[in-house]
Amino acid sequence: MAAAEEHYELERPSFEKAPKLLIVVAPYYKDIADELVAGARTEIEAAGGTHETVEVPGALEVPIAIGIAERMSNFDGYVALGCVIRGETTHYETVCNDSSRGLMLLGLQGLCVGNGILTVETKDQARVRAEAKGQNKGGGAAAAALHLIALSRNWGNARKGVGFTSTLLAKGGETV
Template sequence: MMAGHSDNDMGLPAFDKPVKIAIVIAPYYTAIAKAQLDAARAVLDQAGATHETIEVPGSLEIPTAIGIAHRLSNFDGFVALGCVIRGATSHYDVVVNESSRALTLLGMQGVCIGNGIITVENREQAEERADAARLNTAGGAAAAALYLIALTRRFGQPKGGVGFKPRPDVIEVAGDTKGPTTA
């Protein structure tokens, strides 16, 4: 299925309800972006997921676009695609670290994201990672998004807010708390 560093082929999850994915891509390097899109779409099609592509100017804008789409649309998950090749300045470090950090923060809030932003030293490394027959990072990111959606569906709906919850053995009556109840 997917070539890469791992020899663990988990296959793809199966879904009983439709899955809708947004592929958010920064097509900064056209040929790399096309390879990434083709690879991600192939995995999503194989899983039977519908998908829509959203283009943004650069990798720093990917997390913002995902955050907006998550709040204002009905996507089940997201695939983040882009390519950042090291240059002569520290801008590379800013783009790599901040885009990754922002995607992680969105993920910690429950957004299902497969991160396929390629971060490399040179064009040759980028081509290897974008190639579906070689390292296929975009296909791996699509699979990761699908797994997170499956996990979310497995656990069901949120059980309520976060924070402190009253003890079930304490009854509150008109603002007064009565001690532990006995059955």
């Protein structure tokens, strides 16, 4: 089992202004979700950040909730948490692929998102990955979001926007 593997972890980023994160969790497997959330909260607080937590029905709704929060709120980053366990139908692939794709698209738009949606074969695999004192994938997702927030703050304006912008030019080529 992967529990014994060791891997490199980046140092926790530090912040002059405390980051505010939204934890979005799909508690379909409540015991797993609770462990993921505990790990995420601990990591955010260790970095001096604050957080709010919202629950959504399932993993497919996690990126949707993050998109809504980005448009209507003022969070610096997002932690996506949940668990998808393979069943007997292709629904597993749909949920895994589409929730992951949704989160990636949000990230490519400039949102600081840590993906902690577990995609596993069994509930035992999920427990090993979720335990805050074990693999702590909730804490890892929060750490990823915190690192992305640190990068975005280091590189400049948090809200530059993505895509085309309209610019009006006055005579002489000056921007109005």
